[in-house]
Amino acid sequence: MRRYSAFAIAREAARYHTGWERAWPSVEPKKHYDVIIVGAGGHGLATAYYLAKNHGVTNVAVIEKGWLGGGNTGRNTTIIRSNYLQDESTAIYEKARSLYEDLSQDLNYNIMFSPRGVMMLAQTEHELRGYRRTAHANRAQGIETRMIDPAEVKRLVPIINLDGPRYPVLGALWQERGGTARHDAVAWGYARAAAALGVDIIQQTEVTGIDRKGGKVTGVQTTRGGISCNKLAIVVAGHSGLLAEMAGFRLPIESVALQAMVSEPIKPAINVVVMANTVHGYLSQSDKGELVIGGGADGFNNYTQRGSFHHIEETVRALIETFPIISRLKQLRQWGGIVDMTGDRSPIIGKTPLEGCFINCGWGTGGFKSIPGSGWAMAETVAKGEPGKLAAPFGLDRFTQGRFIDESVAAGVAH
Ligand SMILES: Cc1cc2nc3c(=O)[nH]c(=O)nc-3n(C[C@H](O)[C@H](O)[C@H](O)COP(=O)(O)OP(=O)(O)OC[C@H]3O[C@@H](n4cnc5c(N)ncnc54)[C@H](O)[C@@H]3O)c2cc1C
Secondary structure: OOOOOHHHHHHHHHOOOOOOOOOOOOOOOOOEEEEEEEOOOHHHHHHHHHHHHHHOOOOEEEEOOOOOOOOHHHOOOOEEOOOOOOHHHHHHHHHHHHHHHOHHHHHOOOOOOEOOOEEEEEOOHHHHHHHHHHHHHHHHHOOOOEEEOHHHHHHHOOOOOOEOOOOEOOEEEEEOOOEEOOHHHHHHHHHHHHHHOOOEEEOOOOEEEEEEEOOEEEEEEEOOEEEEEEEEEEOOHHHHHHHHHHHOOOOOOEEEEEEEEEEOOOOOOOOOEEEEOOOOEEEEEOOOOOEEEEEEEOOOOOOOOOOOHHHHHHHHHHHHHHOHHHOOOOEEEEEEEEEEEOOOOOOEEEEOOOEOEEEEEOOHHHOOOOHHHHHHHHHHHHHHOOOOOOOHHHOOOHHHHOOOOOOHHHHOOOO
16 A cells, blocks of 8 residues: 655646545455454554554454444544543553554554643532542643643633633643544544555444354354454444344443534634533534534433434533633534443453453543554454453453442543
8 A cells, every 4th residue: 555645645746646546445355354343433443453563463354334433433522631530541541642642653644633732621619629639640640631720721712701600610620732633534544554454444244143152253244244253353332232242241331322513614713622521511623613512421321323402402501601702603513423331431341251252342422532542452452362451450350340440520521
Protein backbone atom coordinates (compact mmCIF):
# COMPACT_ATOMS: atom_id res chain seq x y z
CA MET A 1 0.00 0.00 0.00
CA ARG A 2 1.42 3.41 -0.99
CA ARG A 3 2.20 5.88 1.76
CA TYR A 4 0.39 9.20 1.93
CA SER A 5 2.85 12.10 1.79
CA ALA A 6 3.31 15.62 0.45
CA PHE A 7 5.14 14.03 -2.48
CA ALA A 8 2.13 11.73 -3.17
CA ILE A 9 -0.23 14.73 -3.21
CA ALA A 10 2.03 16.54 -5.69
CA ARG A 11 2.34 13.41 -7.85
CA GLU A 12 -1.42 12.88 -7.93
CA ALA A 13 -2.12 16.55 -8.58
CA ALA A 14 0.09 16.29 -11.65
CA ARG A 15 -1.97 13.39 -12.98
CA TYR A 16 -5.42 14.70 -12.01
CA HIS A 17 -5.76 12.39 -8.98
CA THR A 18 -6.22 9.28 -11.10
CA GLY A 19 -3.67 7.17 -9.22
CA TRP A 20 -5.03 6.96 -5.66
CA GLU A 21 -5.58 3.39 -4.47
CA ARG A 22 -8.56 2.29 -2.37
CA ALA A 23 -7.72 2.90 1.30
CA TRP A 24 -8.19 -0.82 2.03
CA PRO A 25 -9.17 -3.66 -0.29
CA SER A 26 -12.56 -5.37 -0.30
CA VAL A 27 -11.77 -9.09 0.07
CA GLU A 28 -13.62 -12.41 -0.04
CA PRO A 29 -13.42 -14.18 3.33
CA LYS A 30 -10.97 -17.09 3.54
CA LYS A 31 -12.10 -20.47 4.93
CA HIS A 32 -9.86 -20.14 7.99
CA TYR A 33 -8.11 -17.46 10.05
CA ASP A 34 -5.81 -17.60 13.06
CA VAL A 35 -7.89 -14.83 14.65
CA ILE A 36 -11.37 -13.55 13.82
CA ILE A 37 -12.39 -10.21 15.31
CA VAL A 38 -16.12 -9.49 15.33
CA GLY A 39 -16.87 -5.77 15.00
CA ALA A 40 -15.06 -3.14 12.90
CA GLY A 41 -15.41 -0.28 15.35
CA GLY A 42 -12.32 1.49 16.62
CA HIS A 43 -11.58 -1.16 19.25
CA GLY A 44 -11.83 -4.11 16.82
CA LEU A 45 -9.73 -2.38 14.17
CA ALA A 46 -7.09 -1.22 16.67
CA THR A 47 -6.89 -4.79 18.00
CA ALA A 48 -6.27 -6.05 14.46
CA TYR A 49 -3.61 -3.41 13.81
CA TYR A 50 -1.64 -4.07 17.02
CA LEU A 51 -1.98 -7.86 16.58
CA ALA A 52 -0.20 -7.46 13.26
CA LYS A 53 2.20 -4.69 14.24
CA ASN A 54 3.19 -5.68 17.79
CA HIS A 55 2.80 -9.46 17.63
CA GLY A 56 3.25 -10.41 13.96
CA VAL A 57 -0.19 -12.09 13.82
CA THR A 58 -1.47 -11.20 10.36
CA ASN A 59 -3.81 -14.07 9.37
CA VAL A 60 -6.64 -12.04 10.89
CA ALA A 61 -10.16 -11.09 9.72
CA VAL A 62 -12.27 -8.25 11.07
CA ILE A 63 -15.92 -9.04 10.37
CA GLU A 64 -18.44 -6.18 10.39
CA LYS A 65 -22.19 -6.48 9.90
CA GLY A 66 -22.61 -2.94 8.60
CA TRP A 67 -19.99 -0.47 7.47
CA LEU A 68 -16.69 0.18 9.14
CA GLY A 69 -17.00 2.64 12.02
CA GLY A 70 -20.81 2.75 11.65
CA GLY A 71 -21.38 1.77 15.30
CA ASN A 72 -20.53 3.96 18.26
CA THR A 73 -17.11 4.80 16.82
CA GLY A 74 -18.74 7.01 14.20
CA ARG A 75 -21.44 8.32 16.55
CA ASN A 76 -19.58 9.73 19.52
CA THR A 77 -18.60 13.26 20.51
CA THR A 78 -14.86 12.43 20.21
CA ILE A 79 -13.68 13.56 23.66
CA ILE A 80 -10.24 12.28 24.63
CA ARG A 81 -8.99 12.55 28.22
CA SER A 82 -7.37 10.32 30.83
CA ASN A 83 -8.35 12.04 34.11
CA TYR A 84 -10.03 9.01 35.68
CA LEU A 85 -9.75 8.15 39.36
CA GLN A 86 -8.46 4.60 39.82
CA ASP A 87 -4.88 3.61 38.98
CA GLU A 88 -5.97 0.77 36.67
CA SER A 89 -8.14 3.17 34.64
CA THR A 90 -5.63 5.98 34.29
CA ALA A 91 -3.00 3.45 33.16
CA ILE A 92 -5.03 2.32 30.15
CA TYR A 93 -6.66 5.70 29.36
CA GLU A 94 -3.31 7.51 29.54
CA LYS A 95 -1.69 4.84 27.37
CA ALA A 96 -4.45 5.56 24.83
CA ARG A 97 -4.13 9.35 25.11
CA SER A 98 -0.38 9.19 24.66
CA LEU A 99 -0.75 6.92 21.61
CA TYR A 100 -3.19 9.47 20.15
CA GLU A 101 -0.43 12.11 20.30
CA ASP A 102 1.38 10.63 17.30
CA LEU A 103 -1.22 8.25 15.91
CA SER A 104 -1.45 10.17 12.62
CA GLN A 105 2.25 9.54 12.00
CA ASP A 106 2.06 5.91 13.16
CA LEU A 107 -0.93 5.09 10.94
CA ASN A 108 0.17 7.43 8.10
CA TYR A 109 -3.37 8.82 8.24
CA ASN A 110 -4.47 12.21 9.55
CA ILE A 111 -6.77 11.49 12.49
CA MET A 112 -6.94 15.22 13.30
CA PHE A 113 -5.95 14.84 16.96
CA SER A 114 -6.60 18.20 18.58
CA PRO A 115 -5.28 18.44 22.16
CA ARG A 116 -7.25 21.62 22.83
CA GLY A 117 -7.87 20.89 26.52
CA VAL A 118 -10.79 19.30 28.36
CA MET A 119 -12.49 21.14 31.21
CA MET A 120 -14.87 19.45 33.67
CA LEU A 121 -16.87 22.08 35.52
CA ALA A 122 -17.49 21.81 39.25
CA GLN A 123 -20.90 23.31 40.01
CA THR A 124 -21.54 22.05 43.53
CA GLU A 125 -19.31 21.86 46.62
CA HIS A 126 -19.55 18.09 46.44
CA GLU A 127 -18.37 18.06 42.82
CA LEU A 128 -15.55 20.46 43.65
CA ARG A 129 -14.31 18.15 46.39
CA GLY A 130 -14.64 15.15 44.06
CA TYR A 131 -12.55 16.78 41.33
CA ARG A 132 -9.93 17.94 43.84
CA ARG A 133 -9.59 14.32 44.86
CA THR A 134 -9.25 13.29 41.21
CA ALA A 135 -6.62 15.99 40.61
CA HIS A 136 -4.58 14.67 43.59
CA ALA A 137 -4.98 11.08 42.36
CA ASN A 138 -3.92 12.12 38.84
CA ARG A 139 -0.82 13.85 40.19
CA ALA A 140 0.14 10.68 42.06
CA GLN A 141 -0.42 8.68 38.85
CA GLY A 142 1.69 11.04 36.73
CA ILE A 143 -1.31 12.35 34.75
CA GLU A 144 -1.14 16.07 33.99
CA THR A 145 -4.36 17.62 35.32
CA ARG A 146 -5.01 20.51 37.69
CA MET A 147 -7.84 22.43 39.33
CA ILE A 148 -8.53 25.89 37.92
CA ASP A 149 -10.59 28.69 39.49
CA PRO A 150 -13.64 30.44 37.96
CA ALA A 151 -11.51 33.34 36.67
CA GLU A 152 -9.33 30.94 34.68
CA VAL A 153 -12.44 29.10 33.44
CA LYS A 154 -13.74 32.42 32.10
CA ARG A 155 -10.39 33.28 30.52
CA LEU A 156 -10.33 29.96 28.68
CA VAL A 157 -14.04 30.02 27.75
CA PRO A 158 -15.22 33.63 27.36
CA ILE A 159 -18.77 32.56 26.33
CA ILE A 160 -19.42 30.72 29.59
CA ASN A 161 -21.93 32.00 32.16
CA LEU A 162 -20.27 31.52 35.56
CA ASP A 163 -23.40 32.48 37.53
CA GLY A 164 -25.94 29.99 36.23
CA PRO A 165 -29.48 30.30 37.57
CA ARG A 166 -29.21 26.98 39.36
CA TYR A 167 -25.51 26.19 39.74
CA PRO A 168 -22.63 28.71 39.70
CA VAL A 169 -19.26 27.55 38.35
CA LEU A 170 -16.97 26.99 41.38
CA GLY A 171 -13.93 25.75 39.48
CA ALA A 172 -12.95 23.01 37.07
CA LEU A 173 -10.72 20.01 36.57
CA TRP A 174 -8.52 20.89 33.58
CA GLN A 175 -6.56 18.47 31.41
CA GLU A 176 -4.59 20.54 28.95
CA ARG A 177 -3.48 17.64 26.72
CA GLY A 178 -7.00 16.20 26.45
CA GLY A 179 -9.03 17.08 23.38
CA THR A 180 -10.68 15.54 20.36
CA ALA A 181 -9.88 13.59 17.17
CA ARG A 182 -11.89 12.92 14.03
CA HIS A 183 -13.70 9.68 14.90
CA ASP A 184 -14.22 8.32 11.36
CA ALA A 185 -10.57 8.96 10.59
CA VAL A 186 -9.52 6.88 13.61
CA ALA A 187 -11.51 3.92 12.24
CA TRP A 188 -10.35 4.49 8.66
CA GLY A 189 -6.72 5.00 9.71
CA TYR A 190 -6.60 1.77 11.73
CA ALA A 191 -8.40 -0.13 8.93
CA ARG A 192 -5.96 1.07 6.28
CA ALA A 193 -2.89 0.42 8.42
CA ALA A 194 -4.13 -3.06 9.46
CA ALA A 195 -4.99 -3.98 5.86
CA ALA A 196 -1.51 -2.87 4.79
CA LEU A 197 -0.08 -5.43 7.23
CA GLY A 198 -2.25 -8.23 5.78
CA VAL A 199 -5.47 -8.12 7.83
CA ASP A 200 -8.71 -8.87 5.91
CA ILE A 201 -11.51 -6.38 6.55
CA ILE A 202 -14.87 -7.87 5.68
CA GLN A 203 -17.85 -5.50 5.77
CA GLN A 204 -21.58 -6.17 5.27
CA THR A 205 -21.21 -9.60 6.88
CA GLU A 206 -23.03 -10.39 10.11
CA VAL A 207 -21.87 -13.01 12.58
CA THR A 208 -24.98 -15.08 13.30
CA GLY A 209 -23.52 -17.95 15.34
CA ILE A 210 -20.39 -19.10 17.14
CA ASP A 211 -19.14 -22.67 16.57
CA ARG A 212 -17.85 -24.56 19.59
CA LYS A 213 -16.44 -28.02 20.20
CA GLY A 214 -15.47 -29.46 23.58
CA GLY A 215 -15.67 -26.06 25.33
CA LYS A 216 -13.44 -24.41 22.71
CA VAL A 217 -14.28 -21.97 19.94
CA THR A 218 -13.82 -23.35 16.40
CA GLY A 219 -15.29 -20.64 14.17
CA VAL A 220 -18.23 -18.42 13.33
CA GLN A 221 -21.35 -18.62 11.18
CA THR A 222 -21.93 -15.52 9.09
CA THR A 223 -24.39 -14.28 6.49
CA ARG A 224 -21.70 -15.32 3.97
CA GLY A 225 -21.20 -18.82 5.38
CA GLY A 226 -19.04 -20.47 8.03
CA ILE A 227 -15.42 -19.43 8.72
CA SER A 228 -13.17 -21.37 11.08
CA CYS A 229 -10.62 -19.83 13.43
CA ASN A 230 -8.21 -20.67 16.25
CA LYS A 231 -9.12 -17.61 18.31
CA LEU A 232 -12.12 -15.31 18.40
CA ALA A 233 -12.29 -11.73 19.68
CA ILE A 234 -15.73 -10.25 20.35
CA VAL A 235 -15.52 -6.45 20.12
CA VAL A 236 -19.07 -5.29 19.43
CA ALA A 237 -19.88 -2.71 22.17
CA GLY A 238 -23.68 -2.51 22.62
CA HIS A 239 -24.21 -5.90 20.96
CA SER A 240 -21.87 -7.76 23.32
CA GLY A 241 -24.72 -9.47 25.19
CA LEU A 242 -26.06 -10.92 21.93
CA LEU A 243 -22.66 -12.29 20.86
CA ALA A 244 -22.01 -13.67 24.36
CA GLU A 245 -25.31 -15.52 24.16
CA MET A 246 -24.17 -17.08 20.85
CA ALA A 247 -20.97 -18.17 22.63
CA GLY A 248 -22.93 -19.66 25.53
CA PHE A 249 -22.16 -17.28 28.40
CA ARG A 250 -23.71 -14.19 29.98
CA LEU A 251 -22.23 -10.75 30.58
CA PRO A 252 -22.89 -8.17 33.32
CA ILE A 253 -23.70 -5.58 30.65
CA GLU A 254 -26.70 -3.36 29.98
CA SER A 255 -27.22 -1.92 26.50
CA VAL A 256 -28.76 1.55 26.37
CA ALA A 257 -28.99 4.34 23.83
CA LEU A 258 -26.80 7.40 24.37
CA GLN A 259 -27.42 10.42 22.22
CA ALA A 260 -25.67 13.46 20.78
CA MET A 261 -26.47 16.33 18.43
CA VAL A 262 -24.85 19.11 16.42
CA SER A 263 -25.91 22.69 15.80
CA GLU A 264 -25.72 24.65 12.58
CA PRO A 265 -22.14 25.82 11.90
CA ILE A 266 -21.06 29.15 13.41
CA LYS A 267 -17.81 31.12 13.56
CA PRO A 268 -15.19 29.96 16.11
CA ALA A 269 -16.75 30.48 19.56
CA ILE A 270 -15.10 27.95 21.87
CA ASN A 271 -11.72 26.27 21.50
CA VAL A 272 -11.73 23.81 24.41
CA VAL A 273 -14.03 20.95 25.39
CA VAL A 274 -16.36 21.81 28.30
CA MET A 275 -18.27 19.23 30.30
CA ALA A 276 -20.94 20.37 32.76
CA ASN A 277 -21.85 17.21 34.57
CA THR A 278 -24.17 18.62 37.22
CA VAL A 279 -26.53 20.29 34.76
CA HIS A 280 -25.75 17.43 32.36
CA GLY A 281 -24.44 18.60 29.04
CA TYR A 282 -21.12 19.02 27.26
CA LEU A 283 -19.91 20.97 24.30
CA SER A 284 -17.08 21.45 21.83
CA GLN A 285 -16.83 23.03 18.39
CA SER A 286 -16.01 20.97 15.32
CA ASP A 287 -13.67 22.07 12.55
CA LYS A 288 -16.75 22.76 10.43
CA GLY A 289 -18.05 25.17 13.08
CA GLU A 290 -20.89 22.99 14.40
CA LEU A 291 -21.31 22.82 18.17
CA VAL A 292 -21.02 19.16 19.11
CA ILE A 293 -23.33 18.49 22.04
CA GLY A 294 -23.52 15.36 24.14
CA GLY A 295 -26.73 14.29 25.81
CA GLY A 296 -27.79 11.65 28.27
CA ALA A 297 -28.13 7.89 28.25
CA ASP A 298 -31.57 6.32 28.32
CA GLY A 299 -32.67 4.96 31.67
CA PHE A 300 -33.88 1.69 30.20
CA ASN A 301 -32.34 -1.05 28.05
CA ASN A 302 -32.84 -0.73 24.30
CA TYR A 303 -31.23 -1.13 20.89
CA THR A 304 -32.61 1.97 19.14
CA GLN A 305 -29.94 4.22 17.66
CA ARG A 306 -31.91 7.37 18.51
CA GLY A 307 -32.34 7.99 22.24
CA SER A 308 -35.34 9.34 24.14
CA PHE A 309 -36.83 12.67 23.15
CA HIS A 310 -36.87 14.19 26.64
CA HIS A 311 -33.04 14.04 26.83
CA ILE A 312 -32.82 16.54 23.97
CA GLU A 313 -34.81 19.06 25.97
CA GLU A 314 -32.83 18.42 29.17
CA THR A 315 -29.47 18.73 27.41
CA VAL A 316 -30.36 21.89 25.52
CA ARG A 317 -31.76 23.46 28.69
CA ALA A 318 -28.55 22.66 30.59
CA LEU A 319 -26.31 24.10 27.90
CA ILE A 320 -28.31 27.29 27.45
CA GLU A 321 -27.91 27.85 31.17
CA THR A 322 -24.14 27.43 30.82
CA PHE A 323 -23.71 29.15 27.42
CA PRO A 324 -26.63 31.62 27.02
CA ILE A 325 -25.32 32.92 23.68
CA ILE A 326 -26.24 29.65 21.96
CA SER A 327 -29.95 29.98 22.75
CA ARG A 328 -30.90 30.93 19.19
CA LEU A 329 -28.86 28.28 17.41
CA LYS A 330 -30.70 25.75 15.26
CA GLN A 331 -29.97 22.09 15.84
CA LEU A 332 -28.99 20.29 12.64
CA ARG A 333 -28.93 16.61 13.55
CA GLN A 334 -29.49 14.29 16.48
CA TRP A 335 -28.55 10.61 16.72
CA GLY A 336 -27.82 7.83 19.19
CA GLY A 337 -25.57 4.82 19.67
CA ILE A 338 -25.95 1.68 21.77
CA VAL A 339 -23.50 1.80 24.65
CA ASP A 340 -22.50 -1.15 26.80
CA MET A 341 -22.61 -0.28 30.49
CA THR A 342 -21.06 -2.30 33.31
CA GLY A 343 -22.00 -1.84 36.97
CA ASP A 344 -18.66 -0.24 37.89
CA ARG A 345 -18.48 1.78 34.62
CA SER A 346 -15.18 0.15 33.70
CA PRO A 347 -14.52 -2.02 30.65
CA ILE A 348 -14.14 -5.77 30.35
CA ILE A 349 -11.04 -7.05 28.52
CA GLY A 350 -9.92 -10.64 28.65
CA LYS A 351 -10.73 -14.31 28.50
CA THR A 352 -14.26 -15.74 28.55
CA PRO A 353 -15.64 -19.09 29.77
CA LEU A 354 -15.28 -20.34 26.16
CA GLU A 355 -11.67 -21.35 25.48
CA GLY A 356 -10.06 -19.34 22.68
CA CYS A 357 -12.77 -16.68 22.85
CA PHE A 358 -11.82 -13.21 24.17
CA ILE A 359 -13.97 -10.19 24.83
CA ASN A 360 -13.50 -6.43 24.85
CA CYS A 361 -16.58 -4.44 25.84
CA GLY A 362 -18.15 -2.32 28.58
CA TRP A 363 -16.57 0.97 27.52
CA GLY A 364 -20.02 2.48 27.90
CA THR A 365 -20.24 6.19 27.28
CA GLY A 366 -16.48 6.72 27.13
CA GLY A 367 -14.66 4.29 24.86
CA PHE A 368 -13.60 6.52 21.98
CA LYS A 369 -10.76 8.00 23.99
CA SER A 370 -9.46 4.55 24.87
CA ILE A 371 -9.34 3.01 21.37
CA PRO A 372 -5.51 2.91 20.95
CA GLY A 373 -4.86 1.67 24.51
CA SER A 374 -7.67 -0.86 24.37
CA GLY A 375 -6.52 -2.23 21.00
CA TRP A 376 -2.96 -2.45 22.35
CA ALA A 377 -4.05 -4.36 25.47
CA MET A 378 -6.54 -6.59 23.65
CA ALA A 379 -4.02 -7.55 20.96
CA GLU A 380 -1.55 -8.62 23.68
CA THR A 381 -4.28 -10.64 25.40
CA VAL A 382 -5.32 -12.43 22.21
CA ALA A 383 -1.77 -13.03 20.96
CA LYS A 384 -0.45 -14.43 24.28
CA GLY A 385 -3.69 -16.05 25.45
CA GLU A 386 -3.35 -14.18 28.78
CA PRO A 387 -3.93 -10.51 29.61
CA GLY A 388 -0.87 -8.33 30.04
CA LYS A 389 -0.38 -5.63 32.70
CA LEU A 390 -2.79 -3.10 31.17
CA ALA A 391 -5.68 -5.53 30.62
CA ALA A 392 -5.29 -7.79 33.67
CA PRO A 393 -7.40 -5.71 36.13
CA PHE A 394 -10.33 -5.61 33.68
CA GLY A 395 -11.07 -9.35 33.46
CA LEU A 396 -14.60 -10.71 33.59
CA ASP A 397 -13.70 -12.50 36.83
CA ARG A 398 -13.71 -9.20 38.75
CA PHE A 399 -17.51 -9.41 38.94
CA THR A 400 -17.37 -12.76 40.74
CA GLN A 401 -14.41 -11.75 42.89
CA GLY A 402 -15.90 -8.38 43.94
CA ARG A 403 -12.85 -6.55 42.56
CA PHE A 404 -14.69 -3.57 41.07
CA ILE A 405 -12.91 -0.64 39.46
CA ASP A 406 -15.40 2.03 40.38
CA GLU A 407 -15.42 4.86 37.85
CA SER A 408 -19.06 5.85 38.27
CA VAL A 409 -18.03 9.45 39.02
CA ALA A 410 -15.43 9.76 36.26
CA ALA A 411 -17.62 8.08 33.65
CA GLY A 412 -21.19 8.64 34.85
CA VAL A 413 -22.24 11.56 32.68
CA ALA A 414 -18.92 12.43 31.26
CA HIS A 415 -17.34 10.91 28.20
C1 LIG B 1 -23.64 9.61 21.48
C2 LIG B 1 -22.35 9.05 21.97
C3 LIG B 1 -21.35 9.90 22.43
C4 LIG B 1 -20.14 9.39 22.89
N1 LIG B 1 -19.16 10.26 23.23
C5 LIG B 1 -17.93 9.79 23.57
C6 LIG B 1 -16.87 10.69 23.82
O1 LIG B 1 -17.01 11.90 23.69
N2 LIG B 1 -15.67 10.18 24.19
C7 LIG B 1 -15.46 8.85 24.35
O2 LIG B 1 -14.37 8.45 24.73
N3 LIG B 1 -16.46 7.95 24.07
C8 LIG B 1 -17.68 8.38 23.68
N4 LIG B 1 -18.69 7.51 23.39
C9 LIG B 1 -18.46 6.06 23.54
C10 LIG B 1 -17.70 5.47 22.35
O3 LIG B 1 -18.28 5.89 21.16
C11 LIG B 1 -17.71 3.94 22.41
O4 LIG B 1 -17.30 3.50 23.69
C12 LIG B 1 -16.74 3.34 21.39
O5 LIG B 1 -16.92 3.94 20.13
C13 LIG B 1 -16.96 1.86 21.28
O6 LIG B 1 -16.21 1.40 20.19
P1 LIG B 1 -16.29 -0.11 19.76
O7 LIG B 1 -15.30 -0.31 18.67
O8 LIG B 1 -16.20 -0.97 20.95
O9 LIG B 1 -17.80 -0.27 19.27
P2 LIG B 1 -18.55 0.16 17.90
O10 LIG B 1 -17.91 1.33 17.26
O11 LIG B 1 -20.00 0.24 18.22
O12 LIG B 1 -18.24 -1.07 16.98
C14 LIG B 1 -18.85 -2.34 17.16
C15 LIG B 1 -19.18 -2.87 15.79
O13 LIG B 1 -19.65 -4.20 15.92
C16 LIG B 1 -20.55 -4.42 14.87
N5 LIG B 1 -21.36 -5.60 15.16
C17 LIG B 1 -22.30 -5.75 16.15
N6 LIG B 1 -22.85 -6.98 16.08
C18 LIG B 1 -22.22 -7.62 15.05
C19 LIG B 1 -22.36 -8.93 14.48
N7 LIG B 1 -23.25 -9.82 14.95
N8 LIG B 1 -21.57 -9.25 13.42
C20 LIG B 1 -20.65 -8.36 12.92
N9 LIG B 1 -20.51 -7.13 13.42
C21 LIG B 1 -21.27 -6.75 14.47
C22 LIG B 1 -21.37 -3.12 14.83
O14 LIG B 1 -22.01 -2.95 13.59
C23 LIG B 1 -20.29 -2.08 15.10
O15 LIG B 1 -19.78 -1.49 13.92
C24 LIG B 1 -19.93 7.98 22.93
C25 LIG B 1 -20.93 7.12 22.47
C26 LIG B 1 -22.12 7.64 21.98
C27 LIG B 1 -23.16 6.70 21.46
